[in-house]
Amino acid sequence: MLWNLKAEMARRSVKCIDLANLLGVRPATISLKIGCKSQFTFEEAQRIQKSYFPDLELQYLFKEGREENGK
Numbered sequence: 197m198l199w200n201l202k203a204e205m206a207r208r209s210v211k212c213i214d215l216a217n218l219l220g221v222r223p224a225t226i227s228l229k230i231g232c233k234s235q236f237t238f239e240e241a242q243r244i245q246k247s248y249f250p251d252l253e254l255q256y257l258f259k260e261g262r263e264e265n266g267k
Contacts, residue, residue: 198230201244201257210248218247232260 205211212223212230219226219240228234236244236258245254 197232197260198258199261200259202230204249204252204257208248214248215244218243 205215212226215226216223225234229236229240241254241258245252245257249257
């Protein structure tokens with residue numbers, strides 16, 4: 197599970213549908229990727245980070261497991 201991404205999405209009220217629209221995929225696909233049943237491509241991860249979380253590091257957002265302080 198990409199806990200950091202999930203937590204930051206909740207903090208900023210970003211929904212799976214928002215990421216799905218950004219990437220041109222179904223919301224279910226985003227849920228699978230957040231749950232690590234599938235993986236985000238590097239390009240997808242970059243687009244998400246630049247569009248919704250420009251102040252956070254890519255490595256923090258897409259690290260499997262939990263971590264403190266993303267800055």
